[in-house]
Amino acid sequence: MSDITSQSLTQLVKNIKTKKLSSEDVTKAFVARSEKSKELNTYISEDFSNAIDKAKKFDEKPNLDLKLPGIPMAIKDLFCTKDIRTTAGSKILENFIPTYESTVTHNIWDEGAILLGKLNCDEFAMGSSNETSFYGNVQNPIDKGLVPGGSSGGSAAALSGQLTPITIGTDTGGSIRQPASFTGTVGLKPTYGSCSRYGIVAFASSLDQAGPMSQSVEDSALLLEVISSYDIKDSTSIDFKRNQYSKELTKNIKGKKIGIPKEYRVEGMPKEIEELWKKGIEYAKDCGAEIIDISLPHTNYALPTYYIVAPAEASSNLARYDGVKYGFRAKGKNLIDMYEKTRSQGFGAEVQRRIMIGTYVLSSGYYDAYYLKAQKVRKLIKNDFDEAYKKVDAILTPSTPSSAFKIGEKKDDPVSMYLNDIFTVPVNLAGLPAISIPAGHDAAGYPLGLQIIGKAFKEQEILNLAYAMEDKISFKNKITDWWIK
């Protein structure tokens, strides 16, 4: 079967369960395609031969009751994997080999999946283009020289390039949804507290969430079912009744109320995005949903708030990289000199910038003016959503203010890079779930995404809306395999 890699996760699971395909067939197909796709630079660490061995072992005694039976999967290199190098895209963790497994990946292997390798990402997930990775740029399979988005850029590129049938990313300010939008794939950020953060390299702990990235809504529903779990090892994990997301998936969304926030019509937004949004509204109406105009008055303040809260938390989280316990160490004259050299040589420019912003806003004399102020505005942003959700079930917006941009285009202007996350950041600040689905193309043929934001813990609701709309949109990714010689 030559078309194995173009099958969705759901199809592959079905074919393995009905014994039309073996895990070995599937694993070898994705390994072979990954081997031919080095130019995309998606993998930081490959584990191909182990993957094939594990697949053979699975086939000897297949447990077909599992949710991901013998399914090979590459994952973002931000998840700690026992005995397999985990770098977070940073030089400072170049030789770090975790002695434990993250809860999310543990759940995945428990359901029968097999690790293919670890995927490139922005350093410590700080970036929107995958250009901050110590391990180099990732190419977007959509076109040569195009960024795949970030920070889960390697995940998005490997997925849309069909090097993995499904993957996981992490989303602190849009790091799943923006790359999904840039590569014509589906990305879901769950409610804060749904998926355990245990064993995920920390960036901003009050915002970080892991989530599925996939070719279809159905696939994301299935993977969410596997990774969402209450975990005693994460003090912010929430013990709530989780749905059987894939089984409960329905296209019947008749009478659902969808809000359209007027503040998301930002100045200078390309006409194509405006039109995509209008089309999205029509699709939702066609599915039987009711459209309601709403207001989220503090939207404009979300990005400045984020760029205080996230760096503040990062500066605290990244204090652990001191060259003593693990990771890179530079030589120094004394202890302090060693710390300072280790951190200035081990971290890249963007990470250093954010640590310094964070340190500044938390420092004596500035804490109230910046950090406390940001926490207060964060409350106002959350209040906006609480108010809107009295009237609507979900909110529909574009995922990003533009399609994928060229490598190098925004690299020297941090603020213009940050503006990429204008539609995704408010969701993290309010801790809500949101999904990005591919919904159209711009003039250059690059994909554009729509975002559906839900109420807290109502992942099923946004999955259903996305599932119904996906059917109407019938999006086809334009990928030419240009990188395969």
Next chain:
Amino acid sequence: MSIDLKTIKHISKLSRILVDEQKAEKLAGDLNSIFKFIEKLNQLNTDKVEPLTSVAETTLKLRSDEVKSKNIREQIIKNSPEDNEDFFVVPKVVE
């Protein structure tokens, strides 16, 4: 407000990140443009707003204080850049 080189030196010290003159100038420029963007928040009056510290509306769970990991000294030391079997080794701190 503007971030000058003296402030950059101060933050660099607090962050334990070595910053040379050339890097300091670039950082001052970047940080100034970022803070100009951040200062938009001052347009809002937040005097009567409670700060949001966690979106997870839950109280932290209590658990009994039990030792769950035993004999993992080797695992803990495994990734250290320099150790002498039982301890992390750092440059001399006491003369």
